[in-house]
Amino acid sequence: MKIGVLKETKEGENRVSLSPDVIKQLIKKEFSVIVESGAGIGSNFSDEDYKQSGATVGNAADIYAANILLKVNIFTKEEVAQMKNGGACMSIMYAYNHPEILAELNKKSITSFSMDAVPRISRAQKMDCLSSQANLAGYKSVILGANYLEKIFPLMMTASGTITPAKVLIFGAGVAGLQAIATAKRLGAVVEVSDVRPETKEQVESLGGRFLTVEGAEEVKVEGGYASEVSAEFLQKQKELIQSKIKDSDLVITTALVMGKKSPILVTEEMVKTMKKGAVIVDMAVESGGNCEISEKDKIVQKHGVTIIGESNLPSLLSTNASQLYATNISTLLMHLATKDGFNLDREEEITKGVLITFEGQVVHEFTNKILNK
Numbered sequence: 001m002k003i004g005v006l007k008e009t010k011e012g013e014n015r016v017s018l019s020p021d022v023i024k025q026l027i028k029k030e031f032s033v034i035v036e037s038g039a040g041i042g043s044n045f046s047d048e049d050y051k052q053s054g055a056t057v058g059n060a061a062d063i064y065a066a067n068i069l070l071k072v073n074i075f076t077k078e079e080v081a082q083m084k085n086g087g088a089c090m091s092i093m094y095a096y097n098h099p100e101i102l103a104e105l106n107k108k109s110i111t112s113f114s115m116d117a118v119p120r121i122s123r124a125q126k127m128d129c130l131s132s133q134a135n136l137a138g139y140k141s142v143i144l145g146a147n148y149l150e151k152i153f154p155l156m157m158t159a160s161g162t163i164t165p166a167k168v169l170i171f172g173a174g175v176a177g178l179q180a181i182a183t184a185k186r187l188g189a190v191v192e193v194s195d196v197r198p199e200t201k202e203q204v205e206s207l208g209g210r211f212l213t214v215e216g217a218e219e220v221k222v223e224g225g226y227a228s229e230v231s232a233e234f235l236q237k238q239k240e241l242i243q244s245k246i247k248d249s250d251l252v253i254t255t256a257l258v259m260g261k262k263s264p265i266l267v268t269e270e271m272v273k274t275m276k277k278g279a280v281i282v283d284m285a286v287e288s289g290g291n292c293e294i295s296e297k298d299k300i301v302q303k304h305g306v307t308i309i310g311e312s313n314l315p316s317l318l319s320t321n322a323s324q325l326y327a328t329n330i331s332t333l334l335m336h337l338a339t340k341d342g343f344n345l346d347r348e349e350e351i352t353k354g355v356l357i358t359f360e361g362q363v364v365h366e367f368t369n370k371i372l373n374k
Contacts, residue, residue: 013313035047069088070334074098129325181204287313
């Protein structure tokens with residue numbers, strides 16, 4: 001079975017789907033790998049590194065002859081047009097957001113697998129790229145915020161006086177939020193955290209953060225680790241709590257996502273106006289619409305004396321580590337689905353059923369169909 005690694009074409013994307021060290025493991029399992037020339041440059045992997053790992057380095061045309069094509073981001077219409085009929089591909093698709101790409105895949109009966117659809121079960125943890133990438137993003141959000149904050153994080157006692165610690169407010173205690181808590185605490189900040197899922201309280205407190213409880217949180221429905229349904233009444237109570245806390249915050253990090261829907265607005269423009277001059281907001285949900293009403297995707301702006309960071313691809317800023325982790329995720333999933341002799345798909349098996357999006361000219365993924373047919 002030949003695996004093809006394409007160079008990413010999305011603007012600002014520095015990651016690559018396979019790293020040289022992971023390719024060595026695939027070669028040992030008797031897969032063959034061909035990598036597009038220059039694919040690893042953004043992650044500091046040279047063509048020579050890939051050759052030494054046992055891979056072949058070729059041009060884009062060579063890659064499309066592979067049995068399965070790998071990428072980080074969803075394949076474009078132009079890329080699908082170059083795929084062979086009945087081929088296969090795997091990437092982070094968020095398929096429900098891209099019906100036009102699914103239609104192109106189905107025209108050519110291409111079997112597609114989506115990395116973001118890996119079920120969150122214990123035996124699939126090594127395949128979970130959303131967690132691996134969110135971990136890095138949570139870390140980077142704090143470092144980025146600290147860089148733009150014109151204050152230090154820790155308590156510092158000097159002969160010239162005492163500097164009080166920075167106050168960090170984090171929305172969302174998922175993987176990204178928890179890593180942000182840990183990073184901010186290591187830097188010496190005072191950290192407060194809000195999350196719609198009350199079960200995250202223990203994790204927050206174990207990392208040294210203070211959990212902000214919202215009345216009615218126990219009624220929030222959770223699906224696959226994400227809040228799937230939040231009432232207007234609950235959101236109003238959460239906003240009132242945020243309003244009282246945000247005025248004193250030096251750095252605000254928002255990570256709140258609702259699967260298959262636009263991110264909820266947690267920080268309104270009116271709230272931003274009440275913040276300290278020189279405060280910083282890092283909106284980690286900007287790719288899905290943003291948690292801050294006035295953040296701008298892929299821009300760092302100053303509004304009402306507050307710096308608002310709307311970086312939509314934080315893992316790409318840590319591309320070497322991000323690619324290494326993603327390569328482990330995608331190769332582990334691939335080896336679950338196939339051997340050196342080809343695919344061995346059990347469509348009733350939980351992981352296979354969870355990641356298979358298109359098959360034999362149809363969208364077969366239950367959640368994707370649910371969203372698309374609303």
